[in-house]
Each structure stands twice: as C-alpha cells, then as structure tokens.
Amino acid sequence: MESAKHQPSDTSGLAASARQGEASNAPAGKPARGTQSLADRLFLSLRKDIVEGRIAAGSKISEPELARRFDASRGSLREALMRLESLSLIERKVNVGARVVELTERGLLEIYDVREALEGMACRLAAENRSEEDLVELRQMLNRHEQQEELKKGTAYYQPEGDFDFHFRIVQASHNDLLIDTLCNKLYYRVRMYRYQLGMASPRAHRAFREHSHIIEAIEAGDGELAEILMRRHIRASRSNIENKLSQQN
Amino acid sequence: MESAKHQPSDTSGLAASARQGEASNAPAGKPARGTQSLADRLFLSLRKDIVEGRIAAGSKISEPELARRFDASRGSLREALMRLESLSLIERKVNVGARVVELTERGLLEIYDVREALEGMACRLAAENRSEEDLVELRQMLNRHEQQEELKKGTAYYQPEGDFDFHFRIVQASHNDLLIDTLCNKLYYRVRMYRYQLGMASPRAHRAFREHSHIIEAIEAGDGELAEILMRRHIRASRSNIENKLSQQN
DNA sequence: CCGACCAAGATTGTCGACACTTTTTAGTTT
C-alpha cells in the first residue's frame, strides 16, 4: 500500500544479477545496502526471471541450488521465495518445496474476470477523483501512443507495454491505495507472465487505441459510470479475443 | 489458490496457543507436525490476535519479544510476520521493524469500493456458474438466517457472522479461484479486523436480510446481470451506512 | 534553553549448522 507512485516498466534499479556491486566474497553479514535488503534484491531478480520465463513455468525450485547461484544464504533466499508466493508466482508445499506456477487457460480467463471488476471500478473512481496532474499525464500518454501507432502502422502496433502504460496510469488516477496495490503490485505481474510466455501481442491494433481514447475522454468528462462501462467492455473484448485464439489452437 | 473450500469462521484447528500439544522444551529442530509448520501455526495465531485486537492496531511488533513469548526462534516468527505482511495486516520497513496497520476511515472506505467491484463480479459469476450443490447450500443458509432473525427480533440481529456467511458462500459459488482467494483468504481478514475493532454491528437489521434474499433469488434464476447490480447496491448501502455513522462521530 | 553531536543499547538482517521429511536408489524376495 505504500509505493503508490510507481513506474510501469520496473522501478527496480537492479539488472541481471541480484547482487549489485562487487559480487562475491561476503564473509558473513553484509546486510542492507541503499535501504534495500538482500532478500529484496533476490526477490526482484527472481520475479523478473519468472515473469520473463527464464525460470520455466511449472519447474521445481531448489533452495540450495538457487542460494549457491546467487551466493546468498538459504535464509535470505527463503524470504524472497515467500514473497513470490504471496504474488502467486510460485507455490510452496510444506516439506516438499516450491514450484513456479503453471500457466493455464483457466487461470488466464480468471484473471480477466478479476481485472474487469477491479479496473472497471478503478476507472470509475479515476473519473471521480482524478487530479489535474492525472489528466495531463493521461492525455500526454495518449498522444505518445498515437504517434507510435502512426509510425508502426500495420505492424504489431503498440507493444504490450503501451497497453500496460494505459492501464497502469488509470489505476493510479483512482487514488484508491488498496486498488492500486492489488492491481499494480500484485496482479499485473501475473498478467505480464502470461503475456511474455504465451506471447500475446494483441492484434487488436488501433481498435484498442480507439477504445483507450474513449475511456480517457469519459474520465476527462468526469463521467464515472460511462468510464466504468467502457473499461469493462474493453477488457471483455480483450478476453474474448484471447478466448477465440486459444480455442483455435486446440 | 488452493484451499478453495474453506469454512467462514476459521478453519484453523488451533486454539489460543500457537504451539499445539506439549508446549515447551524444544532442544533444537522439532519441525512440522501434522503437515503444518511452526511458522504456519504462528501465522494463524498472530493473525487471530491482530484481527481480534489483542495486538493493538498501530502497535509496534518486537521480534525478540514475540519469539520468546511463543517459544520459537526468530526465524520462524519472521516467516509468520512476512505472511501477515502479505495480508496487509502489518507493515514492515527495512531495518526498522514491523507495525500492525492502523485502522483509518479512508482505509475502510477503500475496502468497500474494492469489495463492491469484486463481490459484484463474484455474484455475477455465481449466477452463471453455480452448481446444484451451491444452490442448496445458499438456500439453507438463508433459511437459517431467517430463523435467527425471527428469534432475535429487535436485538442486534444477525451477528456480523451471519453477514459473513452470506458473502463467503456467494464468493465460493463463483468458482473463480482467483476471486475466491483474493476475497476469502486476503481481503476478508482486514474486513473482520475493522468489524471487530470499530465494532460495527450493522443496524440495518432485516433490511439487509431482504437484500440478501433478493440476491440469492437472482442467482437461482441465473440472472448474472441482476445479481451483480443487487450485490453492488447492497455493499454500497452498507458503505453509506458506515459513512454516515463515522461522520456523526466526528 | 534549544539544537546538534555522540556513545550505548536494542533491534533487524544474514549466515551456517542441525533435525526431521521426502524422495531416490539399491537390494532382496516372490
């Protein structure tokens, strides 16, 4: 609930290796550096690896192995694993161990239903509570996306990241910290995991852009009811799109 | 996401003390008993203490002290604390420590908005996906509550627990595991904390009961749209009620 | 008298070691 302000594409200032700076030879006890614990860095690094598929979905996680790999103690690693569990990125069983979650069609569709509910509400609240600054940022973002669309007309369009920006900003504008935390700090990591690994570059190109545009207009007009309806429809359309795609594959 | 079936009033089979069975003298290493780790039991016990106010909201939590009190190592206690953090029942800062969250008016109202969104969706899904068993259980519950209402006519009615039953069952009937987990295993503990400590015995007596009744009828009829609307209205009414009550106090 | 600096105490983060469980492997029996 704390980090309400938070940029879309990974605030964390850590790159590949979790152990920032000089990597090795830690005699024993060399804790927190820069107001960030070792467990924090392990968590961020592992989260990235899981979301982007470098640690395969469904694979087992060995504590001793990972601890060696990161040159950390099992204790710190364990703390990171527990945080991953609270994001539902891994599952742990007592005395058995941890596994990365599986990606299932059902799981994906369930996420869409939850997003429809929460982001619909976020959109309504954004229309009611948005600050002047929110309005400026939303409009700027839309212009930026429009330019990108002009440029890459016909191609994959709008990287998934563009879509992420959009949803992220609107949720921020709701000014409901619980909602922001639930979506941006919890659910979206799983959403990204599905996007990365099932590689869903939405072919809904400028249709999605037009929908985004209308939603922001409703927010600007302060029409919460309309904003919610449009957002829910937008997400449901995306869900239908995926649903068709999946049923074709099988 | 696992324990989808789960009874309202605390499934956990542990009573006051976290250390079940013989309490003391653990030489070193006497782990898991009954497929439940020590950290698990500490977590459940502390969660209860926080929700019911035996550990005051806003108070600081000392790891060494609690560890002594429960006769456990700091490591196991730490694991329990991290789980509490993921429920947003405590907040931790690096190198500073943990505090029980504060109960604020704003926080309570934020929860209502999220519940309106999620439970509205749960209700819609329940109407669409409910099994025969769900229908039987929902109807039985309603009858049980009606009897209780007849009995205690005029008094506080319907303990908050009755209301909890209701919302719990409907969420279960949605058959969306993510939704069930988010509400029943995460959000509801904070809701209970507010109820216990701000002592909100809803004076909305049989009005609430009638609303519950209509919602279940919509679910029985398979009318998802109506079910969602009624649930959202029900929660919003409850929110308004609290809002008035709070503004009167100040 | 108030604010800044400093030292002692308490608290948190991290680590390595040990106990108990689960899984794997080797051996024996039917």
Add this chain to the structure above:
DNA sequence: AAACTAAAAAGTGTCGACAATCTTGGTCGG
C-alpha cells in the same frame, strides 16, 4: 522380471550466533 523393503541421499524446517543498522539518552556548544 516386477514389486516390496530398506538404506542413503537430497531437501526443507528450525535454531542460535554474529554483523550492520536504527534508536535512545546524555552531553556539549551556541
């Protein structure tokens, strides 16, 4: 050869100790 049993290997849960950090109370200077 397949299946059951038993031992060993690997893995997880728990603990106590140590190092770094934060907090508290006191002291000094303005």
